[in-house]
Amino acid sequence: MSKHLVKFLPDDISLTVETGTNVLRAASIAGIEIKSVCGGKGSCGRCAIKVQQGQVRLEGGNRSKKMKEQGLNLACQTFIEGDVVIEVPKDSRLEEHQVVLENENHKVLAESELDLLSGYEFKPLCRKVQLTLEPPTLTENASDLTRLQAELRQKTACKELMVELPVLQQLAEALRQEDWKVTATLACMNGITEIVQVEPGHVQNDGYGLAVDIGTTTVVVYVVDLATGDLVDSRGTYNKQARYGDDVISRMIHAGEKNGLDDLRKAVIGSINELIDKLLEKNNISPDDVHVAVTAGNTTMAHLLLGLPPKYIRLEPYIPTATELPPVKARLLGININPEAWVLSFPAVASYVGGDIVAGVLAAKMAKVEMMTLFIDIGTNGEIVLGNNEFLISCACSAGPAFEGGGITFGMRAMGGAIERVSIDPETFDVSLMIIGNEKPIGICGSGLIDCMAKLHRVGLIDRTGQFFRDKDTPRLRKSEDGWEYVLAWAEESGVDKDVVITEADIKNLLRSKGAVFAGIQSLLKSMQLDVNMIEKIIIAGGFGNYLNVDDAVQIGLLPDVDRDRYEFMGNTSVKGAKLALLSQDAYKECKELGHLMTYLELSAGTTFMDEFVSATFIPHTDLTLFPSLNKDEQGKEVK
Amino acid sequence: MSKHLVKFLPDDISLTVETGTNVLRAASIAGIEIKSVCGGKGSCGRCAIKVQQGQVRLEGGNRSKKMKEQGLNLACQTFIEGDVVIEVPKDSRLEEHQVVLENENHKVLAESELDLLSGYEFKPLCRKVQLTLEPPTLTENASDLTRLQAELRQKTACKELMVELPVLQQLAEALRQEDWKVTATLACMNGITEIVQVEPGHVQNDGYGLAVDIGTTTVVVYVVDLATGDLVDSRGTYNKQARYGDDVISRMIHAGEKNGLDDLRKAVIGSINELIDKLLEKNNISPDDVHVAVTAGNTTMAHLLLGLPPKYIRLEPYIPTATELPPVKARLLGININPEAWVLSFPAVASYVGGDIVAGVLAAKMAKVEMMTLFIDIGTNGEIVLGNNEFLISCACSAGPAFEGGGITFGMRAMGGAIERVSIDPETFDVSLMIIGNEKPIGICGSGLIDCMAKLHRVGLIDRTGQFFRDKDTPRLRKSEDGWEYVLAWAEESGVDKDVVITEADIKNLLRSKGAVFAGIQSLLKSMQLDVNMIEKIIIAGGFGNYLNVDDAVQIGLLPDVDRDRYEFMGNTSVKGAKLALLSQDAYKECKELGHLMTYLELSAGTTFMDEFVSATFIPHTDLTLFPSLNKDEQGKEVK
Structure with a gap:
């Protein structure tokens, strides 16, 4: 060739x-x-x-x-x-700086993180212990390892102290280099303590851990100081797997091709390593001082990270290889931290309710409170968890890519140039826009789409099925070769030299997406014979929530119509849960239990979801009693 | 260059x-x-x-x-x-066929092996379990691993079932290939059960294990059927580390040189793999069907196998990195069996009483009987263990290489052409020889040397200090440029075209060797305030024992003068102990306890050994009351 x-x-x-x-x-x-x-x-x-x-x-x-x-x-x-x-x-x-992290105001985050540990003892998965050993003699001639273990047992109350070969290979010199003064790093998980590093002398730093959120779209890494629990720094980037397809399904298909699984594994590890390298260099931390990493991702992402084939996740009846994933040494995965560091994966509940959701539920402390809570993470899939300290039930509904800009003519992610808010004059049907980064509009992101649909409906430009009223008198409403569309920005105002529009097909896509999420919520409630009013708290997780306007979302029937102050935005709960597990051995133990505790409702096994979905593909719904505030507030404009 | x-x-x-x-x-x-x-x-x-x-x-x-x-x-x-x-x-x-194995009469060995398990339940470290799983459905949608674990728990009563990544990576396909019929291989050790292989279908073979003795000179591998406990085949070869020096000390020195440790690690693994490859091919066994290996070797050999530096074993106060060595996956060591197989190392007691001795004590069941037992393994080092079910004490004495042919003018190992028995006519001082393989004599092996010394003394050619009586009238006794020597074979009878002799210097070397061993025995006895007559059983371990004549050995004062029927030859107790651990989880557990249980007496820390050594460098000893049978049997010829 x-x-x-x-x-x-x-x-x-x-x-x-x-x-x-x-x-x-x-x-x-x-x-x-x-x-x-x-x-x-x-x-x-x-x-x-x-x-x-x-x-x-x-x-x-x-x-x-x-x-x-x-x-x-x-x-x-x-x-x-x-x-x-x-x-x-x-x-x-794909540019790294386009990934929106929450740590733009670093101080606020660091403080808010303090709450994360409430209810848990600060007891990180790894810690360093400084020791001064008695040198051996002809009569006190225990082996190096026995000597070290005896001293550690005395100092830490750990009984069983494991050690793997690579640490043992360095042990003799490490003990003698600074005359029997050493610092041992211990990893404590699952009731077992392992000596993961022995450094000569009394080392001052206390070691670091990583919390890693592996999203289909983005990867986020937190560097955490294990002595203080402080967030040292954080960074996000695109998941390089995007080169093999933007959505989970394309990647699962690629995984089935020759070397495909390895491509995907290397891509995500490349993304993680890129972040780690930059974070450690910037903060002057040696990779050897990072002793543990906790990762959380959806089930497919977790499989791809470990090189597990996701084939049967995609095919009915949707079975993952494992929901509880074994710890793996960083050296085996090729992650650029201490080779002996353990890389832990959050357990999943099922193929479509993954470790990211378990991490979210952990961070939200749903299993610790009486308050009936609904946890919603909206992306391509909407993952929903309902429950409290008595039960937890979860489901996943295929929302489609609309909320992330997929399948929408001018859809885009929430980044510079994206329309995020829309106002429409009810008389003239003219428009004013809010654009991320105050740039010229080049497209519309998920939150913008929701707002746009709400406003189009409120001013009477579309009916409850999402169809344009063809007779409205405005140059913005027109019929193109692809059907009816509404102009949000004229070519001369836009950043793309053409009219930015929303089409009727876009609106129908969005209706299906929001319908799926709401139908998922209803299915969970019905399975527990609960009513929407019994929900005391609704947690919106994920990057999508950063821009979401609850009123808009209720107006189009995406989210339940309950008191707005029951809503809480928690941002990236996946990485927050990972951080919590990193800092608390009890939290890590609990996350493993959560994987078993959470029930999974398979929506495709039965008719409830389909019935609910059909009812929910209207604005806001066929059953208007579910949306009482809308009837009250906007009675005059309600389209029958 | x-x-x-x-x-x-x-x-x-x-x-x-x-x-x-x-x-x-x-x-x-x-x-x-x-x-x-x-x-x-x-x-x-x-x-x-x-x-x-x-x-x-x-x-x-x-x-x-x-x-x-x-x-x-x-x-x-x-x-x-x-x-x-x-x-x-x-x-x-170095030729492979020169390694003497005990399985020349295969049937006898296989039968004698049955005794090995007496007192232990047959419960191998690995076993296969055939399963037929219920296929998953939309409602019974547990993960592959959960499904497998649940069925295994029901079938085996194992609670915790671990699995490592490589097995998990193959799991999804393995379960589905034969329609949810699978065979799982379980490794049970240290109270933990691990799924080390999952094969599609119901596999008929029950898997194999290896018992490996890693000697400084030779490496021996047993292939054991884990279903029956039968020895399938065995083979020995030279330890390829010999290229870096014949004795342990030279190798420890080489380990300190650049890449030296890696040279030695690769050499011994090369030797093991060579044996494994031949054994498996000959017996038509797939490497993937070998699921566990138990190795026993002296502390230095065990360190070199795992790539642990032996530097501080050599230097006072003689400290190994570890006596209890962690299990390591075959894939990490590069051993040619199933990559997920565990390779286990017998624990050592100290730097110079290694896992081979612990394996020997296990095989001899010393810790299980009341009978006061002395266990002796003579090589370059003499390792000696004294005790019973109440205590076990061990020591190592540097015997030097004489018993293996080192430092002796015509010294050689016990192989074809070696003189193994000597008769000397008390009148004419003429000689008749027994040669291994009935070849022409080319040298003299350890057992031949002992016999030779005994006979030279008995016929009055040497005195109690090992010096020739210069006045004896025989052409065989002569003074060469290197001192006095005795001709064992004339050039024309020998295989080397020159006179094969034993020199006075050779005899002095041998005296020091035998003196060290006997002084070791005496030191152990004295430390426990025991008398030689209290020893009820003496076990002679190791290849050296294969040719040793007890009467000769007692006569020169190498071994204690007790009833000859208290002596028992057990051959390669190291590989036998490894086999026992392979076949019995309890024995494996016990061997780990033995490592702690056995006390180590450091002979260089104190004066007892040195005093005993000086007394023991006479034929047979300065204290003749220790050798009552000699005084009785040969009173007339006893040289004062």
């Missing part, structure tokens, strides 16, 4: 690839992350690139008129057949 | 080495095992080779006159400086 030189601009990175390689793949090898929602199927149109020079073969794929005009091709549909020069526009790139 | 081509004959193996490489090293890289007692120091004269062609640089070293005449050089002192052709004579090679 012949090889060709590919040069990427403006990065000025060159590499050699085999003939027939597509540009998406070549860019990925070169470390250039190109957006790909569809996973290289040619359908999402996000991976636009420009062939500046050289021979390529183009296949089909979904290119917009504008792309054609600008001479842009889809990276996944462009196959290299000679030496080429490829330009990757900024818009096609 | 320039490179040269080296060709070895008659093997016809060629390889390229850097200029200045010595021939011993080059041969080792080529897989040709050349004898080297001194570890390449040029002193032992065993690594004779012939440079047939090409340029070499010769350094010094100890070459015999005969070697010079025959144009032989020392491989370790011959440095390659151009393309060369090297001939390696048969005598310079």
Whole structure:
């Protein structure tokens, strides 16, 4: 096979690839992350690139008129057949800084984290112990290990002290280097204590741990000081698995291909390592001083991290290899911390209620309070947990990608240029927008979509089924070749040189998404014979919640119509739960119990969910008694 | 650096080495095992080779006159400086078939092995369980692992069932391949049960285990059927570490050199793997069906196997890194069996009483009986254990290499051509010999030396200090340039074309060796305030015992003068103990306790041993009351 030189601009990175390689793949090898929602199927149109020079073969794929005009091709549909020069526009790139973290106001977070430990003893999974051993003699000639263990037993009350080979291999020199003064690092989990490091001398630092949230879209790493429990720093980035598809399903399919599982494993570990490397360098921490990592992710992400095939998660009856995942040494996973550090995975409940949700329930302390709580994490899947200290029941509903901008004409994630709030004048039907980053609008994010639908309905532009009233007199409402649409921003105001619109098809997609989530909530309530009014607290988890307006969400029938002060936004509960487990051995133990304790309601096994879904694909619902505040507040405008 | 081509004959193996490489090293890289007692120091004269062609640089070293005449050089002192052709004579090679195993009469061994388990329940460390699982459904949707664990719990009464990542990675497919019929292999040790393999379908074989004795000189592997406890086959070979020196001390020194520890680790694992490969192929067993290995070796061998530096074993106060060694997966060690198999190491008592001795004590069931027992394993070190079910005390005495043929002019190991029995006519002082393999004599092995010394003394050729009576009238007694010597075989009868002799220096060496062992026995007895007559059983362990004549040994004062029927030869107790642990979880548990239970008496800490040693370097001893049978039987010939 012949090889060709590919040069990427403006990065000025060159590499050699085999003939027939597509540009998406070549860019990925070169470390250039190109957006790909569809996973290289040619359908999402996000991976636009420009062939500046050289021979390529183009296949089909979904290119917009504008792309054609600008001479842009889809990276996944462009196959290299000679030496080429490829330009990757900024818009096609996944950029790290686009990941919104919560620690923008660092101080506030650090303080709020203090609450996290309430109810738990501060007892981190790892700690350092300084020792001064008696040197051996001809008559006191116990082995190095026996000597160390005896002293540790005396100092810590730990009985069984395990040690693995790599630590043992260094032990003799470590003990003697500073004349029998040493610092031992102990990992305590599952009732077992292991000596994971022995350093010569009395080391001053107390070691660090990582809390890691592995999301389908983003990966977030917290560096935590295990002596104080303080958050040292945090950082997020895109999950590099995105190159194999934006959603979980595309990745599961890729995992079934040759080397696919390994691709995905390496990609997510690459993302985690990138964050770790930067965080540790910035904070001047040696990788060897990081002694434990707790990860939380959905069941598929947890499987991919450990190289477990997700095949049967995808196929009915949706069975994961394991919900309780064994601890694995960092050296086996290739994570850039102390090779002897344990990497722990939060247990899952089922294929579609994963460790991220268990971490969330732990962080929210749902199992510790009497208050009936509803926990909702909305993404491509909506995961919902209902319960209190007496029971916990969970389900997952396929919300589709609409809330994350997928399947929506101008849909995008919540980042600079995204419309997040919409106001529509009820008389003129004119619009004013709020844009993230005060940039020119280039698309609309999930919270913007919800707001937009609420407003379109409130001003009477759409009916309860999401259809436009065709007779409204405004130039913004028009029929294009793809059907009816409403113009949110004219081309001259927008950042994309064309009209930014929301179509009737977009609205129908959104209706299905919100319908699925609400139907999930109703199914859980019905299974426990509870009523929506009995919910005393609703926790909104996940990045989506950062921008969500509860009134809008209630108005379109996405969230239950209860007192707004029962709602609580907890942000990234997955990483918070991981941090809690890191800092409290009891919390870690509890999370393993939670995995067993939480019941899983499989929505596809029965008719309740389907009935509820049909009723919920209206604005706000077929049963208006479920939304009493709407009837009261907006009686005049309620569309029958 | 320039490179040269080296060709070895008659093997016809060629390889390229850097200029200045010595021939011993080059041969080792080529897989040709050349004898080297001194570890390449040029002193032992065993690594004779012939440079047939090409340029070499010769350094010094100890070459015999005969070697010079025959144009032989020392491989370790011959440095390659151009393309060369090297001939390696048969005598310079370590050959596998020279290792004497006990299984020459296979049937007898297999039967005798039945006794091994007496007192223990047959409960191997690994076993297979056949299962038929209920397939999952939408409502019975537990994870694969949970499903498997639940069924195993029901079938086996094991509660905690661990699993490591590699088994988990294969689990989903293994369960589904034969429609939820599977065979799980469980490893049960230390109270923990681990699923180490899951095979699709109901597998018929019950899996195998290995018992491995890692001696400084030889490595022996038993393949054991874990379903029946039967010995399937066994095999021994030289420990390839011999290329870095014949004795433990040379190897410890090599371990301190650059990459030395890794050299030694790889060498012993190479020896083990060679045996395993041949045994499994011959018996048509797949490496994947070998699920556990139990190894026993002296403390240094155990350290080298695991890559633990032996440096402080050698230096006073002689401290090993660990006496209790952690189980390690075969994949981590690189042993050619199922990668998930555990490789277990017998615990040691101290630096010079290792896991081989603990295995021996276990096999001899010393800790289970009231009978006061003395256990003796004689090699370069004599390891001695005294005790019963109430106490166990052990020591190690440096016997030196004489019993293994080291430091003796014509000393050699017990192999073809070695003199093993000597008769001397009390009138003519003429000699008749018994030679191993009925070959022409080329040297004398340890048991031959002991017999020779006993006979020389009995016929009045040497006095109690080992000095020849210079006035005896026989051509066999003569003074050479190296001192007085006695001719055992004339050049024309020998296999080496020269007179095979025993020198006064040889006899003094042997006296020191036997003195050290007897002084060790006396020191143990005195420490417990016991008398030699209180010993009810004496177990002679190790290959040396295979050829040892007790009467001879008592006669020279090597072994205690008690009723001969109290003596028992147990052969390779190290591999027998390993086999016992393999077949009985209780025995494995007990061996770990034995490691703690056995006291270690450090002979160099005190004056008892030195006093005893001085008294014991006479034939048979300064205190003749210790040897009553000698006074009785041979009163007439006793030399005052």
